[in-house]
Amino acid sequence: MQQSNYLIRKVLFGLVTLAVVVGFNFALFRILPGDPVKAIARSPRLTQEMREKLRVEFGLDKPVFLDLERLKTGDVIGAFDTQFTAYINALLHGNLGISFRSRRAVSEILAERVWRTVVLVAAGETLSLVLGITLGLVAAWRRGTRADMGILLYALFSWGLPTFFLGIILLILAQGLLPVGGMVTPGLKPEDGWVYWTDVGKHLILPTLTMAIIYTSSYILIMRSSVMGVLSEDYILTAKAKGMSTFRILRSEALKNAMLPMVTIAALNLAYTVGGAIQVETVFSWPGVGRLMYEAVMTRDYPVLQGTFLLLAVAVIVANLTADILYSVLDPRVKAG
């Protein structure tokens, strides 16, 4: 019973957050000073056809939230014929607007590029988690020794290191040894099969490494703290009294307990990892949505910028919700409330 209560609350919160993000996205376009839509609508880069499309899609000549005039005449439905409704309507149809630069549908561009970011983030997170859990465990177990100090020093240092700068350093170091830009050597196509994929893999090494070096440290610290907390619990003493070896204790008693917070952390980390992905993709010209965002900033392609932000925010919200659900499933204590 308590578990479903907990879940309902979390889902509700997720939905509210989503709603606020959507609303915020809308407001951004229209309320911030220097309303770019109006400015862009006058931009010579847009064709007449595009301007009309913009006008229709975003209802630029309609009232923003509520048509008070129509409301007064009793036309309630018509009162909602506003920019906001048009926006929501467009969203629900998967319409995120049209790129100013390429004239393509934003949703199409995103769909094309998103998997590349997913691959990068997945690889980076996996490596970070593996390293973080291992090193965190070692640091906690060997607490106070040089190994622990070294690991902590690394964590401290990587907190002060901007992701993009680490990327630049690795790029300089690896020039000549590893491919340093793009996703694949020009000329290769997916149809080339194995050759293509290994090439992609090689291009993935540096970006993944960059992300891993930065994000491992937070996992290390949490794992370490968590394991230390676990190792001081009575049941560890009981386990040792039972005759378990240190290795066994770590594996069967400590690990599961200590890893419980990691689930939540990995998801919450996504909010931050996404920021890192933008930087890494920019430095290594990895053609994912992170790089897309950078390009959109450079070219003032606002629809793309907004669409990407929406995508990323939604992804993180969903990931967090999933993590909350997973956590409640994994920790039997939460089940009982």
Added chain:
Amino acid sequence: MTMQQLREIGRAFIRRPAGIVGLIMLLVVVLVAIAAPWLAPYHPKDKIDVSPGDLLTPPDSEHLLGRDDAGRDVLSQLIYGARVSLTVGFVASFMSMVIGTTIGLVAGYRGGRIDSLSMRLVDFLLVIPDLPLMLVIISMWGRGLWKIILVIGLLGWTVTARLVRSQVLSIKERCYILRARVIGASHYRIAARHILPQVMPLVIAEAVLAVSGAIIAESSLSFLGLGDPTLVSWGMMLNFAFERAISRRAWWFLLPPGFAIVWVSVGLILIGSTLEEIVNPSLKTHHLFDPRRMMARIAGRVPKEPAPDHTALVETERAE
């Protein structure tokens, strides 16, 4: 904070080498920033008459760090860049500290609806990805130093708020608070006179760490092209260097700004975590990393740092 508290903290700080090192690192940067006009050999915006051969030249006797792709002196840019980073860092962090402390104090002290609402807001902000949000806002709102400071400051208060709130919750129940209530002290007085001074040391420690976060945030924004175009910042130097110098392997342009960022950040982190350790030893490792937001979010779920003795996982030694 009382003078005595300050003195105690100072004394404890001096005993810790890590903190001293950090302080020195920070002071170097602060001094450089202050002394910029006298220290920098050239003004970074100087339009020097340049011939193509003067572009992207490596270090020499006239330009200790070489020249950038527009022929300007890199060293001077580096020195002036300190000003931007430190300004953004301290002002934004101060803003976050003020907002966060106020909200945390009110939420913790009043409890009830205000508390739940504030914490929902904190949860909400913690879920939204930072960099994309800042990118979108600055892109659309416009570039400028104050806009950057505002955006960073307005997004960075959440961790402080959580921290202050949990401190307040524990302090709230202590005897002297109840006594003050009985005497009839107003809520405001209690909060300001009794609770706030207790909370301040931890807030200061947090704020120092936040400065490094703000500096890195600014550098990331500038690197991605959203820095203030009228100023030189380390992040912007890296933006230019990356765009234009990387193929030429102009390391003198590429590396110094980045190292400067790392230098000042690490210095701040050393100071901040030392302060944290002094002020609240039980939090020892919880804040020493990025993102601190994670710990704010899962404050309840991770077991607290245990008393530093009981690790049964060690073989009992015989003393010789």
Added chain:
Amino acid sequence: MMSLLEVRNLSIDYLREDGMALHAVEEVCFTLEEGRSLGLVGESGCGKTTVILGILRLLPAQGRIVSGEVLSKGTDLFSLTEAEMRKHRWKNLSIIFQGSMNALNPVRRVGDQIADAIKLHENANDGKQVEARVHQLLDLVGISPQRSRHYPHQYSGGMRQRAMIAMALACSPDVLIADEPTTALDVMIQAQILDLLQKLQKELALSIILVTHDLGVVAEMCNDVLVMYGGRTAEYASVDTIFNEAQHPYTRRLLQAFPDIANPSSKLASIPGYPPPLDALPRGCRFEPRCHRKRAICAEQIPTLEAVQPGHYVACPFREDN
């Protein structure tokens, strides 16, 4: 006949962060014979828990065994390697701790945790056999076998303690050490647990070392009593002797502090003062600051443990003869 457990001159230190050695236990000796149980009595912080952790070599990282020997059925435990010690644990000496919430791993099923103990020491590969034994053990302590699939938080405090007892008996040890088994429980449950322990004592011919500050419990369950104070032995004798002929001033005061059913209206005496802090131990007798019979020499010299009669040892030159 070899005694089950023999502790000779055990001294244990804790190393503080600054390197200072705190003498937690000094020169403690006792012998546990088959069929007999020992009560280890003293105030909090007197070192009794440290003694048993030391015996099992389960001291925390900063604990050091300074000197002494522990013979478990003739085997010198301190001469074993860690691997050998591991094999020795639980099979010969098992322990139950104060029934805290987390004495059992909260994310593993109770039955699995008990099965662990069995699998570690008996080469039991047959899952069915192990399960049967787990059920048998739970039954022994009065827990329904179905509950072996449950998690610790689904047990009440008393049940958790009983589960720990079941786990401790998994390998049929000769000696069960119970460290304050009833302290965290309410009175009704305390009685249950003690009854259970007594039942097991009889049925399984189990020797129990009961660490407690409750003399009443000791009177019921133990044959011998070792009274500790400030890390040292104050008095060591059979339970009858302790209760009727105690001679150490501390023991006497301790007895006075407990209600006597035979004389309900007698005043309860408390002992003013506090046990000595480990980093500021007195040069002489540990109890001297609070002792009602002290003389000048008490603050200077540590009293030695003397046999006032066979089997009755007292560490006080000014003991109260009856």
